[in-house]
Amino acid sequence: MKYNSPISGKRSKILIKRDKNVMFSANTRSNELPLTVKNAKGCKIYDLDGNEYIDFGAGYAVCATGHCHEEVIKAAYEQLQKLIHISGSDFYYESQITLAERLFNVTPGKFNKRVYFGNSGAESLEAAFKISRYYTRRPRVISFIGSFHGRTFVGMSLTGSKMVQKSHFSPLIPEVIHTLYPYCYRCPLNLTYPECIRDEFEGIPLISCVNYLLDTVFEQLCDPLDVASIFVEPVQGEGGYIVPPKEFLPLLAAIARKWGIILIVDEIQSGLGRTGRWFASDHFGVEPDIICIAKALASGLPISATVGRAEFMDNSVDDRAWIKGSHGSTFGGNPVSCAVGIKTIELLETKLIKNSEEVGNLMKERLQDMQKRHKIIGDVRGLGLMLGVEFVKDRETKEMLPLDLDGHGKDIKQIIMGSCFQKGLIVLGCGRNSIRFSPPLIITKEEALKGLQIFEEVIKEIETALGF
Numbered sequence: 001m002k003y004n005s006p007i008s009g010k011r012s013k014i015l016i017k018r019d020k021n022v023m024f025s026a027n028t029r030s031n032e033l034p035l036t037v038k039n040a041k042g043c044k045i046y047d048l049d050g051n052e053y054i055d056f057g058a059g060y061a062v063c064a065t066g067h068c069h070e071e072v073i074k075a076a077y078e079q080l081q082k083l084i085h086i087s088g089s090d091f092y093y094e095s096q097i098t099l100a101e102r103l104f105n106v107t108p109g110k111f112n113k114r115v116y117f118g119n120s121g122a123e124s125l126e127a128a129f130k131i132s133r134y135y136t137r138r139p140r141v142i143s144f145i146g147s148f149h150g151r152t153f154v155g156m157s158l159t160g161s162k163m164v165q166k167s168h169f170s171p172l173i174p175e176v177i178h179t180l181y182p183y184c185y186r187c188p189l190n191l192t193y194p195e196c197i198r199d200e201f202e203g204i205p206l207i208s209c210v211n212y213l214l215d216t217v218f219e220q221l222c223d224p225l226d227v228a229s230i231f232v233e234p235v236q237g238e239g240g241y242i243v244p245p246k247e248f249l250p251l252l253a254a255i256a257r258k259w260g261i262i263l264i265v266d267e268i269q270s271g272l273g274r275t276g277r278w279f280a281s282d283h284f285g286v287e288p289d290i291i292c293i294a295k296a297l298a299s300g301l302p303i304s305a306t307v308g309r310a311e312f313m314d315n316s317v318d319d320r321a322w323i324k325g326s327h328g329s330t331f332g333g334n335p336v337s338c339a340v341g342i343k344t345i346e347l348l349e350t351k352l353i354k355n356s357e358e359v360g361n362l363m364k365e366r367l368q369d370m371q372k373r374h375k376i377i378g379d380v381r382g383l384g385l386m387l388g389v390e391f392v393k394d395r396e397t398k399e400m401l402p403l404d405l406d407g408h409g410k411d412i413k414q415i416i417m418g419s420c421f422q423k424g425l426i427v428l429g430c431g432r433n434s435i436r437f438s439p440p441l442i443i444t445k446e447e448a449l450k451g452l453q454i455f456e457e458v459i460k461e462i463e464t465a466l467g468f
């Protein structure tokens, strides 16, 4: 098909050229999204050449309160005048403690909790990984195919998404075993849900993917009593915005209980209102032992939180008591990030989670209508404002579109991202052939529908070019 990559305006071109001369080329810069940002407000981004874009990406699901929310700026400014840094691992200040208390109120589970504050999603997983090994004194860890957990060695070792994220970095951390995630649209066992349920485990209908963990992994590869933790995304993000069936998380929780394994839920992308509830785990009625939180927590300022049962993280437990200094961070729990985190939670609580559910439902309905009109839309899925659309060549066979659609190596994701960009809409790809919608949670119905209108225009053009 004929497709021309976006051409940047004059000022953007100059900036991009300067960027090329200084930035690490492993960054995921894309020719299809040559977005330079002068400023951003609410759900709108403005580039250096005066173009305006509707933002359906929120900086990878970070800017939940929208760009530069007035109350966020005020909270940051007030804290900036009092204290910018002192090191949260070593000293005491109020914003860190208050944020912890607020997080304990909104994370699933009424049990006693403790928190470790870091600076990024990957750091939150590093902490969870260390806690689970330290507390259980067990070596092995279960993770899932299709998962994404970040770029550090723990993150990479847990990740099972794209080879580019792991190639040439081995040896990775040993003892991580990847098992099947219920990607029901393309079942890894070629079965269909719910017919794949043939048994039950601890009274819960046993879907076949989890049966594979019990029947194959735990029988032939790994003794469950050697397993410290199970790391899982309750909705897979980078892997394709995949929502598992309702039995999946409760089954993992039951497995963890049975063998004394720690269930660690990575809610870095799905947490804090993104799915229309505080956490995606809430949709499944599961109270994880440890929950990893980052992205939206401080509306764009860096911070992450690893919230876990007090028994794993306190210093009062028998011979596994934590030795001071065995974990920590200079910047973790930065006072300004914490102050903004408190404000972010307040904004989510008062309005934004409800908006995420309402606008998310509306967008999903509209996307499902679009699916009826456009054959290349194979699947529409998601919860709240965490929505994904998967593209296919053939809806019946689910055959994927070729990776080289334009004769220059562009796949469907890149072509959609680039075409939307040229019409003033920012969307991001995920999985092998999906587009994700993760706008700021403040998005209005009008903005959402305007963005979807642009998206549909692009789909129409692509279908025409492909001869559908």
Ligand SMILES: Cc1ncc(COP(=O)(O)O)c(C=O)c1O
Binding pocket: 060, 120, 121, 122, 123, 148, 149, 150, 151, 233, 237, 238, 266, 267, 268, 269, 270, 294, 295
């Ligand atoms: C589910 C999930 N876990 C972990 C990470 C890593 O977070 P960070 O890039 O802040 O280290 C991401 C980032 O996209 C993510 O989506």
